[in-house]
Amino acid sequence: MRVFIVKNYEELGVQAAQIVSGQIYVKPNSILGLATGSTPLSMYRHLVNIYQEYGLDFSEVTTFNLDEYVGLPEDDKNSYHYYMYNHLFRHVNLDRMKIHLPDGMAVNIDEECLAYEKAIQDCGGIDLQVLGIGQNGHIGFNEPDEKFEAYTHEVKLKQDTIEANARFFDDVSEVPTRAVSMGIKTIMQAKKVVLLANGSNKAEAVYRAVCESITPTNPASILQLHQDVIVIIEEGAATYLRDRLTLQQKERILFFNKIHECNGIIAS
Numbered sequence: 622m623r624v625f626i627v628k629n630y631e632e633l634g635v636q637a638a639q640i641v642s643g644q645i646y647v648k649p650n651s652i653l654g655l656a657t658g659s660t661p662l663s664m665y666r667h668l669v670n671i672y673q674e675y676g677l678d679f680s681e682v683t684t685f686n687l688d689e690y691v692g693l694p695e696d697d698k699n700s701y702h703y704y705m706y707n708h709l710f711r712h713v714n715l716d717r718m719k720i721h722l723p724d725g726m727a728v729n730i731d732e733e734c735l736a737y738e739k740a741i742q743d744c745g746g747i748d749l750q751v752l753g754i755g756q757n758g759h760i761g762f763n764e765p766d767e768k769f770e771a772y773t774h775e776v777k778l779k780q781d782t783i784e785a786n787a788r789f790f791d792d793v794s795e796v797p798t799r800a801v802s803m804g805i806k807t808i809m810q811a812k813k814v815v816l817l818a819n820g821s822n823k824a825e826a827v828y829r830a831v832c833e834s835i836t837p838t839n840p841a842s843i844l845q846l847h848q849d850v851i852v853i854i855e856e857g858a859a860t861y862l863r864d865r866l867t868l869q870q871k872e873r874i875l876f877f878n879k880i881h882e883c884n885g886i887i888a889s
């Protein structure tokens with residue numbers, strides 16, 4: 622696990638976009654796993670810039686989103702379909718046939734989960750997975766639980782997640798209570814993972830993900846077992862790490878203050 626602390630949210634977006642564009646440059650037909658929420662917005666903005674300014678070619682890229690609410694149609698402004706088209710897909714030359722999000726309106730959600738998982742496997746798995754992190758440690762919508770759910774599945778959202786996401790809705794009562802999410806194994810099978818965190822409200826979750834024991838009650842902790850994870854955190858989200866990291870933990874985690882040191886890694 623390599624942890625990079627960047628000075629602000631804008632820088633987080635720049636660095637994350639560089640990693641994604643580096644991935645596409647090295648492998649034009651990359652399979653990308655994508656996240657929604659407030660954290661990756663600056664990354665998407667910078668990716669669109671890179672496309673417009675430097676002609677980054679998305680035409681062979683395939684995307685799979687982590688999750689989607691159950692019961693929101695694609696044109697609902699709070700659906701993750703809407704978010705992705707609004708912030709990335711309609712601005713770049715992605716082939717619409719290569720874009721995948723779970724269908725939260727599927728009549729049979731279990732069948733939809735199986736089909737989504739199969740589509741990922743049929744493409745050969747995800748090359749680069751972008752993740753945000755919930756305050757409760759969720760990745761995708763894998764909520765704290767007694768066991769790690771392996772594959773794409775239907776999730777009952779925890780009350781704290783519903784409350785955290787209520788900021789995007791007019792009222793908390795409008796937040797869907799269920800979602801379809803890639804599973805932990807789906808995520809862990811990605812060849813590379815980039816975990817992004819922004820804001821002091823994520824500081825504890827980041828610390829727990831990086832330093833505390835691996836348990837399904839703290840889903841992001843599983844990433845400690847992945848062989849190629851880059852964690853990019855903005856200063857505010859890094860406060861617990863800075864304050865609490867023991868020397869022993871620092872030795873275990875490659876810990877950088879500037880992402881620039883990892884440029885060589887991206888191109889390899």
Ligand code: F6R
Pocket residue numbers: 655656657658659660661687688752753754755759760761762
């Ligand atoms: C979104 C997702 C979630 C979010 C997490 C953080 O596709 O899978 O895990 O990444 O809830 O959300 P924000 O970035 O809004 O704080």
